[in-house]
Amino acid sequence: MKSKQTASRKRPSVAEALAQEIFSGEYQPGDFVPREIDLCERFALNRSAVRSDLRQLVDAGIIERISGHGSKVREYSEWNILDAQVTEWMTRYAAPNPGVQREILAFRLDVEPYVAMTAAKHATAHDLVAIEEAFNGMGSDLDDPDSHNSGRLHSDYDIAFHVAIFKATHNIVWSQLSHILRPSILLLIETSNVSADDPAESLERHRLLMESIRARRPRDAFRASQAVLAGTASALGLEIPDTPLGHSAELLSET
Amino acid sequence: MKSKQTASRKRPSVAEALAQEIFSGEYQPGDFVPREIDLCERFALNRSAVRSDLRQLVDAGIIERISGHGSKVREYSEWNILDAQVTEWMTRYAAPNPGVQREILAFRLDVEPYVAMTAAKHATAHDLVAIEEAFNGMGSDLDDPDSHNSGRLHSDYDIAFHVAIFKATHNIVWSQLSHILRPSILLLIETSNVSADDPAESLERHRLLMESIRARRPRDAFRASQAVLAGTASALGLEIPDTPLGHSAELLSET
């Protein structure tokens, strides 16, 4: 074998470790992370590798590098939450502060019925297959709950279901925005697991949403999506009527 | 003054030059850009700098690096248009293909009335000042058209006006999404300059939108925003009723 010790895993990944420490609150906005040389020693890496990883955090807007001084953690509001890497870290480790998490969820509640509406107009057969496969995954998970960890798999299918709807809009912006769903979906699932939400009812709401899109009925899809969100969001104490959609939804239902 | 020659420009910036060539269509999806060594020679830089710049393009999703082979331009749909750097390049150089540009505009037409609606609910006095300052800039530009380039300054104020509304939602996602406004606003302005759109009428529509937000009337802000978009979007041959907002707007006006 080669003399490298990389056999275990590719790299310790400084960015990953630092991200975990920052997300867990060990380093808070305004704090300075250890300097490059210390990170080199700690992870047994050269400076180039460390700097490369630090640049990831800079691109994510998480840290700010001050020449000749150090790397400072930036305010949460300055983090680039549209970056796919950031949302991935938010799913793996919980969001650092609940405020950001709640704002993302509020955004989702605002736009997702719209997305469902647009998907009902533009979805192709291929899109419907993707949606259905994700839905079936959610269903099989309900019927046959794995002993070790049922929620883990369920969340993957849940995410895939909603992402498929975003992609069915055939709009590049909506498609790429589907990244920010992951953290809030996981948050909803964790909370709904705590609360006494019937999984069967949730699944039925998802089914209605899927059928509305398949039948090309935008308004039904709009309302069905709202129902899906309301079912789980209520467990978080969030009030749907507070969002703009609350008003337009009522109006839509009158027609 | 400092001894730096930054007055002209900091660096030749390989990323900037390559981006221009890619956006102009000189390199198209599937093509391979010159290899690192050639870029080093062409820009008189070392490999570290070239690779650093190439990584920018990778993060933007514009190119894909294949180990031992080269750097390939990716499909337009894979470009990360949520990246601020990409939208900046789209404003400086035109978007490579009109399809992406149109989809971004469609997204804007979808959500911007919503954003205005939310801004009317959550805007603070500070936000209103920012909106008003941008609006005054647009107005002064109309009264006193600079001889050298009037459209250039006007677009800056126009962008600032809409960005201020996005930030007035006090939602981190909407705020950071304001990046994607820039390309489509510039597109609209260029097109409206060609068409015979009365600047005074456009300004009046913006004023109504501002007043609606100031008066905390979400529904008026919704419709005013639609009027602003419709005024310029019609010049592009885009049909507003095709968007989901078209329906809900009609419903809103009935109340």
Add this chain to the structure above:
DNA sequence: ACGCTGGCATATGTAGAACATTTCGACAAG
């Protein structure tokens, strides 16, 4: 005593060389 200035220590930024790894194609053996 106060304030400015210069230099030293520290930390990040940049340049360049050397070596490792991956990919593809050529070519010969089976």
Add this chain to the structure above:
DNA sequence: CTTGTCGAAATGTTCTACATATGCCAGCGT
């Protein structure tokens, strides 16, 4: 025709050396 091996070419990684920016503080002058 298939397959194994070698080698050229390009990207990936590591390391060293030097450049630049920042903060601190002693030293000097007013």
